Amino acid sequence: MTTLIIAVGSPESNQRWADVFAQLAPKWQIVCWDQVGHTVEADFAVVWRPSIQLFKDQPRLQAIFNIGAGVDGIDFTQVPDSVPVYRVEDAGMAVQMAEYAVYGAMLATQRFMPYVDQQYDKKWEQQEPIYKTEWPVGVMGYGKIGEKVAQTLQLLGYPVSVWVRSERPSPDGMDLFFGSRSLPSFLEQSRILINVLPLTDETRGIVNNTLLAQLPPQSFFINMARGPHVVDEDLLAAIDHGHLSGALLDVFHVEPLPQDHPFWTHPAIHVTPHISGVSLREPTAQQIQAKIQLFLQNQPVSGLVERERMY
Template sequence: MKIIFASAHADPDSWMKPLQALIPAAEIHPWLDGGPSIDAQLAIVWNPPQDLFLRESGLKAVFNLGAGVDAVVKLPGLAEDVAVIRLEDAGMSAQMAEYAVYALVRASRQFDEYEMQQQQQLWRPLGNIKRKEWTVGVMGMGVMGARVAQTLAGLDYPVAGWSRSAKQIPGIESYSGEGGLPVFLARTRVLINLLPLTADTTGILCRNTLAQLPGGAYVINLGRGEHLVEEDLLSLLDSGHLRGATLDVFRQEPLPKGHPFWRDRRITITPHTAAASLREETIEQVAGKIRQYMAGETLSGVVLRDRGY
């Protein structure tokens, strides 16, 4: 069986060699821009080239080196019968939970204000935290969303989750569907987005939804930059309806110089580093799934194309 490795990683050999060692029954070939088709049956990808499916038209399954598959499913030539298999966790959920804790605690414990006071050489203790007032809402209750919600609930924050279909997670309020969104937003002071990017979720963090949060709310976007309507966020910050935001993902990455987010003290920026798939765990998981595929076994992580995740 031939496998094409088409990834934007800077050092493909560091991925291909251990993958080949774990899948000795297959031939793994690197993608070469402008090269000929190798008649591959499988592909291992991350941010693959636009002509992947046009050149390798015989592909039967694609294994993505990340949880988000939006860069794969939008490529031209992807046939309906080609299975797309996403990465499941591989160390990302713990990192995402750490990041969410950092962003939430920074806001709820007023550490951002203490940073500004330090610059002014002010010694002024602020009010103690009233944890029950810091209601958290997590949008997207997959593996990572559930881990984030449970971690924050473990710190005694009131946590709710919202997802397309109802999810029952101990200690977490559950809201789902369009009907559950307004109630979810109205009780959420800190909104954390971990939704997959689909046609339905693009632009979901817009004026209409964010204005339903209580006054002084805080937004943490860990999903995709396309979830957020940037102009609406700035407008709601200027009006005082939103207090601040922590953003790890953006419509255009790297974030362009001169973008208004850079100099806005109400916004904390990180360069898409909230959670990275750990290389060894990722290689082991993908290799294991390919061995299962070759043995005709049922795989987990298969993307439902009508949902986009």
């Protein structure tokens, strides 16, 4: 019998995921790590930011499946090289994050904000239209999520360019920049900068003084990747000095965001509690169950994490 162990957070969350997997795979043994610990030896683990104790309790795992696209919450020093780690590919997150990017673009352009104030004053006054050509968008990262974000904004009429770390074919109708040498050229034409990069040693702290200074004046920054991509003090300085008009931030170095963090009260910064792309339980479980079936049949499984790239 295939045994699957769930370790995705609180006992309540573990149980909710276990119930979904039990419906999808009634012949499997589905257990929650908080209930069984080391007393049950599992074949596979479904995880989100797992404790290193899980890997000590479960030394016979054949593979690990992460319920999100980002795997920076896994301590790979505790996972044997022989145990593959797979990430979820989209499962409903890409559309949500595209919606979030559109929300950020609306905040950047102030497309509708004047009408909020006008309603309070019972004021009927049409504002000047927004010319999207004046708001070119730059998307950092072009996986499943970055692709959906870029395509959605392009469909709405924004000029969109993409920056990736290594060369690949150019997306239709978009400029593609790759590698560190092309980053300045990419930034120069990105008035709305959107970060959807994976968090790696290479990308940690990438949004810093040097990067922000290369954006056009009055640019707007949207971060829905990981908090450690950003040097908080540098972002605040860029906004306070007037180079950036503001930012929409969904992810942070410490979550929940500490009550005394200046992001909370800054008038040009919009904070959301890591909701830009939430793993939808049923489609995510379906994808993982299908991946496990392929694994058991010795078939290729997509979403394998390259440890040296952390993606």
